[in-house]
Amino acid sequence: MVNDQIGGIHVLPPLVINWHITEACNYSCKFCYAKWQAERETRELIHNPARSRQLLEALYALFGPQAPDNPLSGRMAYRGVRLTLAGGEPFLYRRLCLDLINVARGIGFEISVITNASRLGIAEMRELAPNLSILGISVDSGNDHTNGAIGRKDGKGVALSLGDLRERIAAARSINPKINLKINTVVNAHNWQEDFSDAIGQLCPDRWKVLRVLPARTDALVITQAEFDAFVARHRAFRNIMSVEDNADMTQSYLMIDPHGRFFQNRVGRPGYDYSAPILEVGAAEAFKQIIFSPSGFVSRYPSVELPEVA
Numbered sequence: 489m490v491n492d493q494i495g496g497i498h499v500l501p502p503l504v505i506n507w508h509i510t511e512a513c514n515y516s517c518k519f520c521y522a523k524w525q526a527e528r529e530t531r532e533l534i535h536n537p538a539r540s541r542q543l544l545e546a547l548y549a550l551f552g553p554q555a556p557d558n559p560l561s562g563r564m565a566y567r568g569v570r571l572t573l574a575g576g577e578p579f580l581y582r583r584l585c586l587d588l589i590n591v592a593r594g595i596g597f598e599i600s601v602i603t604n605a606s607r608l609g610i611a612e613m614r615e616l617a618p619n620l621s622i623l624g625i626s627v628d629s630g631n632d633h634t635n636g637a638i639g640r641k642d643g644k645g646v647a648l649s650l651g652d653l654r655e656r657i658a659a660a661r662s663i664n665p666k667i668n669l670k671i672n673t674v675v676n677a678h679n680w681q682e683d684f685s686d687a688i689g690q691l692c693p694d695r696w697k698v699l700r701v702l703p704a705r706t707d708a709l710v711i712t713q714a715e716f717d718a719f720v721a722r723h724r725a726f727r728n729i730m731s732v733e734d735n736a737d738m739t740q741s742y743l744m745i746d747p748h749g750r751f752f753q754n755r756v757g758r759p760g761y762d763y764s765a766p767i768l769e770v771g772a773a774e775a776f777k778q779i780i781f782s783p784s785g786f787v788s789r790y791p792s793v794e795l796p797e798v799a
């Protein structure tokens with residue numbers, strides 16, 4: 489069993505729960521998978537702070553380190569629980585999102601966010617950065633034309649430049665020197681031939697997550713295995729920080745919640761998601777039973793998580 493080691497002490501990483509708080513985004517990426525089917529016309533939970541808090545409390549009561557009925561007990565070991573807020577673009581709802589982070593910290597979660605960073609100015613960063621373990625930023629090209637082709641621009645045709653992004657990251661790091669920076673890149677039909685060396689060199693992430701575009705909803709911008717492999721091989725100089733996720737690696741290996749407070753999973757072999765009932769209606773334990781989550785799949789992405797020996 490491999491764990492992170494600091495000064496000879498084994499350190500388990502946290503369990504990660506990804507809550508996609510909204511499907512709204514100011515960009516329009518053609519491959520965007522942030523679309524969920526609502527069973528009925530319900531507002532996204534983020535707009536109701538009291539119910540958002542209830543959801544987080546229910547999750548922590550089920551998966552927190554002291555949880556008596558943790559369904560993952562005996563299946564994997566971890567230190568604490570990290571809540572990753574994602575979207576859509578979570579900071580479209582700047583105040584709600586920042587308040588939610590304070591609530592989640594109070595409950596006991598570590599926090600990370602996945603954002604396109606376009607709405608994170610210095611004022612937001614001052615409030616956000618001290619609360620974050622990981623700042624995750626999606627960067628799919630260093631080239632303005634390619635960002636346009638992907639759809640990574642707002643309604644006015646504006647995308648964050650690499651220079652702007654560098655400044656925001658520098659601000660986050662100066663406010664919270666312990667913050668970890670993760671860059672997420674979705675490799676797709678428009679960027680698989682791009683050389684990211686300069687962009688990654690400028691941003692200096694602690695981790696660079698390279699994901700093959702996932703046909704979760706649409707086949708837009710899909711690439712072949714050979715094209716994905718070529719992208720990865722071109723960037724082998726970054727292998728120490730790069731973690732590569734092909735489509736199979738993304739199936740059942742994430743613990744994910746949609747904007748309506750349901751667990752969901754990527755379907756196997758066909759586009760779309762499978763959903764649980766809403767967690768606030770049936771309880772977190774019952775909802776969790778309704779989806780498939782693979783501890784071994786999770787571990788393969790976080791190789792320092794411990795799995796018990798199976799007899």
Ligand code: SF4
Pocket residue numbers: 513514515516517519520521522575576577604626640
């Ligand atoms: S930035 Fe992310 S959430 Fe927004 S459109 Fe692109 S892929 Fe979707």
